[in-house]
Amino acid sequence: MKNAYSKLKISTRALAMSTALAVTFLSGITVASAETLTVWSGYPEMAPFYQHVADGMKAAHPDLEVKVEAIALREHEKRVALGLTGGGQDGVTVIELSGSTATRYLENDLLPEAPSDISTFVKDPKNFGTFFSDIASSNGKVYGVPLFRGQGSLFYNTDMFKAAGLTTPPKTMEEFTEYAKKLTQRDASGKATVSGWSLRLSGGGQGIAEKFWTNLHQFGGAILVPAGEGKWKTDFANEAGRKALKQYLDLVFTQKSVTPEMPADADAFERGQTAMFIRESWVIGDIAKKAPGLKYATAPLPTGSIALPTNLYVAGEDGKVGWEFAKAANSPENLVWLLQNVGWLPNRAGIDYTSVTAKQPAFTAFVDYPKSYKFFTLPSIGPIEEVLTRVAAQLVVAFADASMATDDAKIDAFLKKTSDEVNTILDREGLLTK
Amino acid sequence: MLKRKRFFFAILAILPTLAIFAYVRLYPIADTLRLSLFQWNILSKNKPFIGLANFRELMGDHLFLDALINTTIIAFGVLVLTIPMAMIIAAMLFHRTRSRMAGFYETAVFIPHVVSLVPAAMAWKWIFDARLGPLNALLDFIGIPMQNWLFDPVLSVICIIVLCSWQALGYAVLIYLVGFKNLPVSLYEAAKLDGASGPQSFWHLSIPMLKPITLYVSVVTLVSGFNVYAQAFVLASDAQGAPGRQVRVLVLDMLENSFRNYRVGYAASEAVVLLVIVLGLTLIQFSMLRERGKS
Structure with a gap:
């Protein structure tokens, strides 16, 4: 009797366990099907x-x-x-x-x-x-x-353009400088309160170098260009590089139409703190959300874009x-x-x-950009982030050096030094053309 | 026999703790040392042994050297600012222990230490803002030219020192306060009978007797100063608007090399250099303060 009872107990336990297992298994299937x-x-x-x-x-x-x-x-x-x-x-x-x-x-x-x-x-x-x-x-x-x-174009505040007597967007990089000067708004002491052209001058990361590359591209230069057989070389320690960097330094130190501490980028544009800047198309959606009343227009860049x-x-x-x-x-x-x-x-x-x-x-x-518009993209190479981060770190130093603004030899030396640093990285990775 | 059993029991009892300690504290250090000798790219399959090549590259890397110099200046700046201030504030608080407001004073000093770093740094970012910050407004009010606090290469480092000191002060004061409360009252009474003034007692009694506390606080402050990262990151970071100048510090450089450049071996060699510096400085502090304490 005792034996029969214990057998019943065992089989009841086995039934309970198998039911529990079956439930777990089935619930597993239900979860897996989601x-x-x-x-x-x-x-x-x-x-x-x-x-x-x-x-x-x-x-x-x-x-x-x-x-x-x-x-x-x-x-x-x-x-x-x-x-x-x-x-x-x-x-x-x-x-x-x-x-x-x-x-x-x-x-x-x-x-x-x-x-x-x-x-x-x-x-x-x-x-x-x-x-x-x-x-x-x-x-x-x-x-x-x-x-x-991500593709850049010029965003410009049409009210500010009108107030400065400008009817069309700038078409050359020389015009960008001229426009920036005219568009800068200053207080009684002459200090800029609204930048004429917002440039990326500070912060961390590679953004500074990407923005610089976009400007450099307008002058015909590039931070890196392919040299065949999977190798690369720099293309900014030259006249194009000098012109691009000099434009930054001229606007910061000579014209004083933009300074590192001024509000910058899309936020500044949306708040009316800058008259123009170069950015990607996502800014259109951002403006629609944050500054729907802003009167602005966009224009292609002189030569091409990233x-x-x-x-x-x-x-x-x-x-x-x-x-x-x-x-x-x-x-x-x-x-x-x-x-x-x-x-x-x-x-x-x-x-x-x-x-x-x-x-x-x-x-x-x-x-709807001109047929001659030239695009460039970041090279698909391993150390691209490192290259851009290091170029950005060097550029921040240059953007704080007023003495470079009027000294071409200093600019050239700076570009050569930065180019050498990039070449060292490319060489380390076996990507430098000989 | 019983002694031996007790010994083995003691070993067995602390073994789990030792194992956890070894796993979470010693193993990462040992692994960092190992990684620093490899070309350990986080993504690549091939991770060859390269000996001291990472360290050789570090010596010629201007970003690393900038980071090292900035970090050292920040760490010592925080130390120099925090220790004397903490000692003086703790002395003042100690003399107000019986005051009704004592709790308020202590809390007010300690609060910055427990406030979350990011919102605190954001508040300081606003204080230092060149155009809208109250600091420049004050300078302008008293006729001093306004400064680009977060953009000037020197001033931006000073801003980080101020922010770090503000945070470190509360903890240092708390520890000094404990030290003050444990000092023998009889010595001060004797000094008073001998005609010593308050400042004289502080200088000739408190400071020498607080040397063990100073040793502890200075080691902790210096080590945390060398590990500065979030303060530099927040003061410079802003996806939009006007970001600040990125003050390059060692931890930031390590993170960049690890996760943006994927060079974990190289970043590990930076960590080893940081470890050697911090260990060296700690040993120097121990030898200076302990020896003098004994004499």
Whole structure:
């Protein structure tokens, strides 16, 4: 009897345990059936766009949960570096990276190749020009899906232009200086209160060097140019470099139309603290939110602009849903939404953006530029961030040195020293042309 | 036999603590030393041993040397400003111990130490603002020319020293206050009978007797001074508007080399240099203050 009782007890316990196991197993299946996708972005303003794309995927994937994690770019770069190497990235993750930054990850097999349908989509010239598909590829294989680009244009305050008697935007770099002088507003003591042309003169990071490169490009120079066979060389310790740097120093120290401590960038433009500045198209969306009453216009730059393409990459096992997300982000409806609501310029060709440009003419300068317009982009080489950060650190020193403003020999020596420093980095990485 | 058992029991009892200590404190230091000898790129598969090449490169790296000089100036600046001020404030607070307001005074001095660093630095950024800051408004009011506090290469370093000292002061005062409370009252009474004034007692009795406290506070202040980062970062950072001059400090340089340039081995060699400097200075402080304390 006792034996039968204990057998019953054991079988009851076994039944309870197997039921618990079955419940756990089934709940596991339920959890697994809810797909989760994480999106890592380095631009907080892009979060609503990715959420919009996710909402659009609901019909095909009702259980898909998309977590958009958009943080400041520098922090995003750290997150990607640690996530892809140290395992911080978990599950399927769509990662937004500029082509130049992604190179290092591709060189070290840290990001997977795109599946064949995505590869065909990206390589199709009807979808993307070769400039964009090449930047999303490495050694002929596609690793990312192009999405948007940073491209600079001039933003100018039309009320201030009118008050200064200026009717058209500047067309040459010499005119930029002349305009800056006329547009600068000063107090009774002669101190500038509104800068004529806001320049990036201080702060940390590589932004100072990128902005300088844009100006340098107008004079025909570049921080780095390809020298064939995967090698590179500097191209700023020359007349173009001297002209570009001298223009900065002239405006800061001689004309005093802009100083490091003056409010700068988009915030200053939106508050009427600067008359003009060069920035990417996202500023249009920013102005619409923060200063909707601001009277302004945009214009192409004299020679050309930076075009910094940002692509979507997918990390994690079985990234099918991630690639689907990257492709969905490139649907015409979503790209029009991106341009209209965020302001970053989509890279996909053949999309009709007239509904946006008709409402917001400021976009015209970004999409309707002269045929001779020349674009440049950051080289897809490993140490590009280091090169730009070091050039930026040197430029900050130059921007604080009044004695250089009228001394060409000093400017040349400075450019030579900076060029040598860049060459040292290129040489260390085996990228310097001999 | 019993003694041996007790010994093994004691070892066993502290073993988990020792293991945790070794894992979280000693292993990272040892690993940093190891990394500094490798070309350890965070992304690359190949991480070759390169001996002292990272250290050789550091010696010619002007950004590292700038960072080293700035950090050293900041650390010693904070030390020189904090220790005497903390001692004087602690002495004043000690003499007000029985006052009704004693608690308020102590709290007021200690609060900056517990305030979160980022909002505090943002507040100081506003104080130092060249155009809108109250500091320049005050200077202008009394007829002194306004200064570009956050942009001038020298003034921007001074700003960081002021901010760090403001934060470090509360902790230093608290420790000195404990020291003052433990000083023997009889010595002060004897000095008073001998006709010593308050300042004389402070100079000839308090300062010498507080040497162990001074040793502790100065070591802690100097070490935290060498690890300065967030203050320099916040005072210069601003995605928009007018950012400040980025004062390059060692920790910032290490972070940049690790996570922007992915050169972890190189950044580790900077960490080793920082470790050697801090260890060296701590030993010097110990030998100076301990020896004199004994004599």
